[in-house]
Amino acid sequence: MNTHLSVRSASASDVDAIHALLELYASSGIVLKRSKEDIAFFIGNFIVAEFEGKICGCAALRDFGGDLLEVRSVVVDPARQGCGIGRAMVEFIIADVELNRPHFRLFTLTTTPAFFQRLGFEITEKESFPEKIWSDCSKCAKASHCDEVALVISR
Ligand SMILES: CC(C)(COP(=O)(O)OP(=O)(O)OC[C@H]1O[C@@H](n2cnc3c(N)ncnc32)[C@H](O)[C@@H]1OP(=O)(O)O)[C@@H](O)C(=O)NCCC(=O)NCCS
Known part of the structure; x- marks a missing residue:
């Protein structure tokens, strides 16, 4: 990893930066649109990457x-x-x-499957995750013409 790069858990002061990053891709449907209030409420789920003191990336775990x-x-x-x-x-x-789980299924739904494959994720069926379908996909405007691929790492 680049020595100027650090990855850490997000804190309340990162909400604006996370919101700005997600907005870049939310309009094209690459990531889910999130309000600042929603990000602030779920800030404990987020991590951020900092490069030379500036937030340059984020990700969340649900x-x-x-x-x-x-x-x-x-x-x-x-x-x-x-x-x-x-x-x-x-x-x-x-x-x-x-570190925290002896067994887990860590999945993602993405339009960029090749990136996740480079990190060890394997393509699977969306139907493997009914919890996700009921929680988010059923409410999504793209539900009937979804272009996302499901990938998973299981241990
Ligand atoms: C996809 C994204 C998160 C990748 O982040 P990044 O910092 O550019 O990627 P990295 O430099 O860490 O790349 C890691 C590996 O994935 C590969 N990779 C990165 N983006 C890729 C892409 N779009 N397609 C195929 N492979 C890709 C890299 O070649 C690299 O492979 P290697 O380490 O084996 O050489 C970033 O490009 C992005 O923000 N894209 C727009 C939003 C998006 O699509 N998010 C993902 C859906 S939630």
Whole structure:
């Protein structure tokens, strides 16, 4: 990892930066639109990447209960993409889950499956995660023409 790069749990003071990053991709439907209030409420789920003191990426972990978790809202500042920041954030989340759970299924729904495959995720069926479908997909405007691919890491 670049020595100027750090990945850490997010705090309340990161809400504006996380919101600004997600907004870059929410309008095109790449990530779910989140209000500042929603981000603030769920700030404990977020991590951020900092490069030379500036927030340049974020990601979130959602716990569905049981052994099921979702990595979501993975975004890197367009000016900093391709430098290992996305990898550093997702590996941070995987390491955290591995530390705390003997067994888990960590999934994602994404339009960028190749990125997650580079990190060890394997393509699977969306129907493997009915909790997600009932929670989010059933309310999504793209539900009937979803272009997202499901991937998972299981231990
Ligand atoms: C996808 C995204 C998070 C990747 O972050 P990044 O910092 O640019 O990626 P990294 O530099 O850490 O790349 C890690 C690996 O994934 C590969 N990779 C990155 N983006 C990729 C893409 N779009 N397609 C295929 N492979 C990709 C890299 O080549 C690299 O492989 P390697 O380490 O084995 O050489 C970032 O490009 C982004 O914010 N995209 C827009 C939002 C988005 O699509 N988010 C994901 C859906 S939630």
